[in-house]
Amino acid sequence: MNDPTPDTGTPILEGNDLRKTYHLGRVKVPVLHGASISVNQGEWVAILGSSGSGKSTLLHLLAGLDRPDQDSGDVRYRGEKVELQDGGKTNHYRNRTIGFVFQFYHLLPELDVLENGMLANLVPRGRSAGVLVFIMALLGGVIGALMGFQAAGDWGLLPLEERTEIRSVVLAVACAIIGSGMMIAIFQGVQALWLKTRMRSGDAADVARSTLGDFGLEKRYQHRPRELSGGERQRVAIGRALGSNPDLLLADEPTGNLDERTGTEILDLLQEKHRAGLTIVMVTHDPKVASYADRVVRLRNGRVLQNEDADSVVDEMPTTDVLDETIG
Numbered sequence: 001m002n003d004p005t006p007d008t009g010t011p012i013l014e015g016n017d018l019r020k021t022y023h024l025g026r027v028k029v030p031v032l033h034g035a036s037i038s039v040n041q042g043e044w045v046a047i048l049g050s051s052g053s054g055k056s057t058l059l060h061l062l063a064g065l066d067r068p069d070q071d072s073g074d075v076r077y078r079g080e081k082v083e084l085q086d087g088g089k090t091n092h093y094r095n096r097t098i099g100f101v102f103q104f105y106h107l108l109p110e111l112d113v114l115e116n117g118m119l120a121n122l123v124p125r126g127r128s129a130g131v132l133v134f135i136m137a138l139l140g141g142v143i144g145a146l147m148g149f150q151a152a153g154d155w156g157l158l159p160l161e162e163r164t165e166i167r168s169v170v171l172a173v174a175c176a177i178i179g180s181g182m183m184i185a186i187f188q189g190v191q192a193l194w195l196k197t198r199m200r201s202g203d204a205a206d207v208a209r210s211t212l213g214d215f216g217l218e219k220r221y222q223h224r225p226r227e228l229s230g231g232e233r234q235r236v237a238i239g240r241a242l243g244s245n246p247d248l249l250l251a252d253e254p255t256g257n258l259d260e261r262t263g264t265e266i267l268d269l270l271q272e273k274h275r276a277g278l279t280i281v282m283v284t285h286d287p288k289v290a291s292y293a294d295r296v297v298r299l300r301n302g303r304v305l306q307n308e309d310a311d312s313v314v315d316e317m318p319t320t321d322v323l324d325e326t327i328g
């Protein structure tokens with residue numbers, strides 16, 4: 001993971017002139033007006049901004065989870081453009097290259113801790129599953145159509161006096177559709193069984209056990225998310241994000257929903273992973289949280305402002321009143 005190769009000066013991630021406008025009916029909500037950011041390998045960058053300044057929006061664009069405006073610049077990973085249209089490549093970027101941590105954990109409630117932890121490694125690689133479904137559906141369709149013709153003719157499903165070419169074709173098409181549907185259902189059943197087996201025994205389970213174990217969750221594997229504290233949930237979420245061995249971790253207010261002590265635990269955990277080589281981009285409204293990063297940039301008026309040394313940010317800690325206003 002997190003190849004600790006020295007910083008070569010080539011950005012691992014760039015957002016260039018990113019623009020994003022939301023549309024609420026006829027109302028346009030412009031959020032990003034050309035935000036640019038460049039992150040080097042091995043860096044921990046914090047993007048500091050008040051509530052509603054567009055932090056989540058920017059992070060989603062950087063993660064390939066959302067698309068910038070048409071007149072926008074682009075997102076580049078190791079110099080290569082991340083294209084949302086190119087499903088296979090973007091999926092690989094989202095599922096394997098980066099890990100994403102949400103403020104509200106986004107764990108699946110019906111899965112236990114271990115199953116949640118291995119999700120990133122269970123996502124089918126590339127387009128193989130889609131191609132396989134297509135081939136199975138096609139095969140089912142062809143077999144169904146052949147059986148339909150056979151049924152119309154030799155098996156006498158259509159009595160001789162009612163047998164016309166059109167009716168035989170209609171029967172064959174109906175059988176083709178049924179055949180396709182059955183093949184897709186069989187494929188999905190086998191896939192679900194395979195996932196369940198992999199969840200219990202395969203590499204994904206081993207990776208999840210090792211990551212979640214590192215995070216002190218070994219006694220919680222069989223628990224559902226609702227049975228965990230906020231800090232434990234976030235540890236599962238970070239474990240899940242790191243489960244695919246990503247090069248880069250994007251974290252959206254990873255401590256925003258936690259009390260200070262638990263938040264510090266989570267930040268220490270990120271610090272440990274960062275020291276082992278993980279590149280981190282984190283957004284936060286809290287200068288104290290931002291001060292964990294090597295470098296802090298500010299998001300204001302839809303643009304990324306000056307770079308500054310993280311240590312100086314703590315000096316600017318707003319009063320509690322201001323913090324209450326900016327929570328978000």
Ligand SMILES: Nc1ncnc2c1ncn2[C@@H]1O[C@H](COP(=O)(O)OP(=O)(O)O)[C@@H](O)[C@H]1O
Pocket residue numbers: 022023024029031049050051052053054055056057058328
């Ligand atoms: N899907 C959406 N549709 C419309 N407006 C949105 C949407 N998502 C966010 N916004 C608006 O965009 C602005 C920035 O939101 P966001 O990126 O979530 O800010 P932050 O994470 O800094 O609090 C806010 O005014 C928010 O209301």
Ligand SMILES: [Mg+2]
Pocket residue numbers: 055056057252253328
């Ligand atoms: Mg946000």
